[in-house]
Amino acid sequence: MIDSAETLIEIKDVTILRHGLTVLDSVSLTVSRGEFTAIVGPNGSGKSTLVRAMLGLIKPDRGKIRVFGVPVDQLHEQRSKIGYVPQIFDIDINFPVSVFEIVLMGRYGRIGVGRRTRQDDRDAAMAALEKVGIGDLKDRSLARLSGGQRQRVFIARALANRPELLVLDEPTTGVDVTATGNLYSLLRTLKKEGVTIVLVSHDIGVVASYIDTIACLNVSLVAHCKPDEEVCSNALCEMYGSHAAFFHHSDTPHIVVEDHPDA
């Protein structure tokens, strides 16, 4: 099934060093068009690094990355088909812009340098805000939002682009249960619409029923498997050390650690 589909992301033998430490060790991973891939792994296992390399924000020390069939450092117009929700926002929450303007920025790459925003751009930004349920906050500044609301602004910005490839790095951090549920059902809808999704998350269990593959990362790629495969559970055990495993419960497997069966 995967072989027949168009390859959207091709990561080949990627090694990344940081301060002399190997952060990623010859990782190879392919993502096909329309596929929903989850990346899991303990803190510091290189998930964010892999995602950033995938987007061309970090240059690998070895190996090749192609996105949309093009080496990632040569991506140009195709970049406007990418939506990204970073894990850490290195931004100034007091920056004088409204939530709506931030979401509109998601369209700027598509609009092009030196061109003005048009009505359809503003409509798309508004629609994205409505999708994550914060349409009413559009005129606020970031400083006047809670952490979870801010996170939703950045999800909306990634969606404003109507991306073909959506990359989310722990997008539910600080987001409440309802909004998390809404985000996941949104991802499900997007997947049905053919959007390729790469999700870094610790609570993949929640979405496991419509995840196609899980990439278990711990500096090297421990396993790349379907959620219901046994290798996947084994890989999780290996990574999280103890008794972590998928806990199949009414079609929604969770990662659990035996000591805390309710977690």
Next chain:
Amino acid sequence: MLESFAFAYMQRATVAGVLVGALCAIIGVYVVLKGLAFIGAGIAHASFGGVAIGVWLGINPIWSAIVFCILTAWGIGITSRSSHVKEDTAVGVFFASTMALGILLIGLKQGYQVDLFSYLFGSILAVTIQDVWTTVVITAVVLATVLILYKDLMFITFDSEMAEVTGVPAGRLYFLLITMMALTVVMSIKVVGIVLVSALIVTPAAAAYQLTEKFRNMMIIAVAFGIGSCVVGLILSDILGIASGATIVLLSTAIFFLCAAISPRRRRTKEL
């Protein structure tokens, strides 16, 4: 005071003051929001080296300063982006060395100490008609660039990484921004001087930042403060017979503290 305006030098000084006030304020908005103040100070110090080269070669120091400041700005940009050197470290390395070069070259050209003072602390009354025209052209170019690239420059200032991911050429826009910064610094030398120029860039924008949560308003208010400080400072210094550069900078500082005192941002921070 009004008779002073009849003098051609005062007219030139006023025009230069209005242009430089606007230019510094516009660039200042990006400097304040992107945290580039230290680069600004670095470029300003480098302009001393640029002026010295001009003096040494016997050409108009403005031209040598423009070339030299742009090269220094790019040097800082390239060093801090491509290696593991932090931006402020890169600035530190560049600004000491370019200043040292300036001192060395000026030393070789004896008897130049008098003019040097006017470059260091500004002498708006020595603004020539050629300076005014240069400033007009540069201001027009910067203004046009900022208007055309308004949304893109705002994006890279707010979130350069996301700009890059979605296909906005963040790197090239950053270099364009620091190039405009270098031009602004050089245009301001005669008005406020090398030592004070970074204050004129930062202060009006920082004052405007206190008053609004809208980017465009911040730009407009900063420009008003910048022009106001320059023109009023100029007139005051002429009446009182005091240094123009220092008067302008102190005026904008007073505006800043006033804005900070009445700032809605400050009230909000207190609530939190």
